[in-house]
Amino acid sequence: MNRYGTFLRATLAAGVATMALAGCGMMGMNSNTASFSGAMNASSEVPPNMTRGSGMAEATLDKGTNVLKYKVTYSGLSGPATAAHFHGPAVAGANAGVVVPFTSAATPIEGTATLTPAQAADLMAGKWYANVHTAANPGGEIRGQMLPK
Template identity: 65%
Template sequence: MQTRQLLKIAALAAGLTLALAGCSALSTGNSNTVVLGGNLSGASEVPPVNTAGSGTVEARFDKSTQVLTWKVSFTGLSGPATAAHFHGPAAPGSNAGVVIPFAGSTSPIEGSATLTPAQAADLLAGKWYANVHTAANKGGEVRAQISVR
C-alpha cells in the first residue's frame, strides 16, 4: 500500500512539473509576441470617406525576430481594391507615406515583413495605419490605425 501511494505522489509530482514547465514556456513565448489590430472604416480616412466598406486588421509582431505578420480582411468597398499597404509614421487624423506595400489587394490579404528597429518603435507606438484604396477613392477608401490589443 505504501508503494502504491508513493507511485501516486510521484506521478502527481511529475504531472505538476510538466504543467509548470508548460506554463513557463507559454509565458516566455507570449512575452515576445505583441498582438495588434484595428478596424477599417471610411470615417478613419483623412479626409473621411462615405462608404459601406469595412474590415479588420489582425497582426502579430515578434519582438525577438522583428517579424510582423498580418491579415487584412475587408468587404463592401465601392469597387475592387486597387492597392493596400501600411503607412506611417502618423497619428490618427494624419497621413503618411507607404511603409510596407501588401502583395495583392484581394481580401483577405496576408503577409509578413521584417521591420527595422525604428519601424518597430513606430508600429508599437500606434503610429502606423493600414489603408485600402479603390478607383473611386484613390487616396484610400477604408483605413485602420494599428494599435496594441
C-alpha cells in the same frame, strides 16, 4: 479526517504550483510576440469618406527578429481595391507614407515583412495604419489604426 485534510491541502497546493509554473512558461513564450489589430472603416480615413466598406487588419510582430505577419480582410467597398498597404508613422487623424506595400490588394491580404528597428518601434507605439484604396477613393477608402491587443 485530519490526514485527509492534509492530503487535500497538499494536492491543491501542488496543483496551484503546477498551474503557476505552466503559466510562467507560457508567458515567456508569448512575451517575444506582440499582436495588433485595426478595425477599418471610411470614417477613419483622412479626410473621411461616405462609403460603407469595412475591414479588419491583424498582425503579429516577432520582437526578436522584427518579422511582421499580417492578414487584412474587407468587404463592401465602392469597387475593386486598387492598392492596399501599411502606412506610418502617424497617429489616428494624420496621414503618412507607405511603409509596407502589399503585393495584392485582393481580400484576404496575407504576408510577412521584416521591419527595421525604427519601424517596429513605431508599430509598437500605435503609429501605423492599414488602408485600402479604390478608384472612387484613390487616397484611401477604409483605414484602421494598428493598435496593440
